Amino acid sequence: MRLRLAYRRYLLPFRTPVRTAHGVWAEREGVLVRLTDESGRAGHGEAAPIPWFGTETPDEIEAALASFGEWVTEEQLVAVPARLGCLRFAIAGALSALRGSESSSDAGHAYLPVAALLPAGRAVLTAVAAKAELGFRTFKWKVGVGDPADELAILDDLLGQLPAGARLRLDANGGWDARVARRWLERTADRPIEYIEQPCFAGKNEDAGTRRRMDDVLRGLAEDYPTPLALDESLVGAQDVEHWLAEGWRGVFVIKPALFGDPTPVMARLAAAKADVVFSSALETAVGARAALQLALAWPGEKPRALGFGVWPLFHESVFDGPYVAPFIRKEDVEKLNAEAVWNALT
Numbered sequence: 001m002r003l004r005l006a007y008r009r010y011l012l013p014f015r016t017p018v019r020t021a022h023g024v025w026a027e028r029e030g031v032l033v034r035l036t037d038e039s040g041r042a043g044h045g046e047a048a049p050i051p052w053f054g055t056e057t058p059d060e061i062e063a064a065l066a067s068f069g070e071w072v073t074e075e076q077l078v079a080v081p082a083r084l085g086c087l088r089f090a091i092a093g094a095l096s097a098l099r100g101s102e103s104s105s106d107a108g109h110a111y112l113p114v115a116a117l118l119p120a121g122r123a124v125l126t127a128v129a130a131k132a133e134l135g136f137r138t139f140k141w142k143v144g145v146g147d148p149a150d151e152l153a154i155l156d157d158l159l160g161q162l163p164a165g166a167r168l169r170l171d172a173n174g175g176w177d178a179r180v181a182r183r184w185l186e187r188t189a190d191r192p193i194e195y196i197e198q199p200c201f202a203g204k205n206e207d208a209g210t211r212r213r214m215d216d217v218l219r220g221l222a223e224d225y226p227t228p229l230a231l232d233e234s235l236v237g238a239q240d241v242e243h244w245l246a247e248g249w250r251g252v253f254v255i256k257p258a259l260f261g262d263p264t265p266v267m268a269r270l271a272a273a274k275a276d277v278v279f280s281s282a283l284e285t286a287v288g289a290r291a292a293l294q295l296a297l298a299w300p301g302e303k304p305r306a307l308g309f310g311v312w313p314l315f316h317e318s319v320f321d322g323p324y325v326a327p328f329i330r331k332e333d334v335e336k337l338n339a340e341a342v343w344n345a346l347t
């Protein structure tokens with residue numbers, strides 16, 4: 001079947017720049033894809049790459065789309081190479097929206113809890129109360145941004161401000177070396193920390209030996225301390241999931257579906273392995289978020305941990321955002337996200 005391919009590249013400044021151990025991230029760049037069949041039915045998908053995680057870049061996505069021309073076949077689309085994982089996710093999402101295969105069944109979860117994303121540094125102490133007031137009970141704080149001694153001092157103030165029974169996740173974005181990670185893990189051992197996300201990381205451009213040594217460091221930290229660890233930057237694409245499942249990783253798998261190409265086989269693999277999964281935002285627009293949240297809601301078995309989607313409002317125009325006021329995301333909120341409206345807002 002012939003499909004008409006259109007795409008729109010976007011560059012959207014965040015309302016507030018996101019500070020992580022990788023530096024300041026001020027604007028989101030990505031590409032929306034729209035596929036229309038001969039009856040005029042359309043499906044949208046989003047490629048929201050994170051090059052510092054080791055994904056492809058927006059330029060590579062645009063070049064691949066430009067090479068297609070206006071009319072494509074499904075065979076051509078699914079032949080996009082695996083290294084363009086974000087583009088493959090956009091294509092899979094657009095095809096599934098077009099076929100209506102994403103749409104509602106009664107299977108899956110009616111709603112899932114959401115973790116509120118808190119700002120790095122001391123700003124966390126003024127941000128947390130408003131989120132708790134809204135009813136959030138899982139929180140995520142970015143660490144590895146400032147001096148470790150300062151951040152360690154803030155940790156206990158933050159724990160003191162959390163409502164009873166709250167859970168706190170820390171995300172170092174790979175910004176610690178093994179020594180700093182051990183210092184933190186000693187401190188968190190007797191504190192109620194849900195998990196620490198990616199304490200250390202060797203970039204995708206490091207040589208294989210360096211990356212292997214970093215895997216050993218992560219395994220060692222996971223074995224030596226009681227606070228659970230989560231992999232995030234370590235997981236970009238199906239081959240990384242296979243690698244860590246084969247390693248017998250018993251911690252958390254943070255899955256940003258946007259980075260996993262056609263997500264269906266990866267989800268099946270993680271579910272079969274009974275992996276401890278946290279579905280998380282890539283700071284994409286409502287188009288990619290809709291597809292990612294549908295996967296989370298369809299996760300088989302037990303309710304997964306709180307979603308890493310407490311990121312909105314993220315953009316200046318609310319049409320680009322997902323649902324955000326409540327500490328839960330409901331299936332009906334996700335189904336209401338309007339991909340065509342996002343597309344139209346990018347003229």
Ligand SMILES: O=C(O)CCC(=O)c1ccccc1C(=O)O
Pocket residue numbers: 020050115116117140171173232280281282283307308309310311
């Ligand atoms: O996971 C969450 O709770 C929010 C999303 C998030 O933190 C994030 C968003 C984009 C890129 C990287 C990250 C990250 O987890 O490090």
Ligand SMILES: [Mg+2]
Pocket residue numbers: 171173197198232233254
């Ligand atoms: Mg992370």
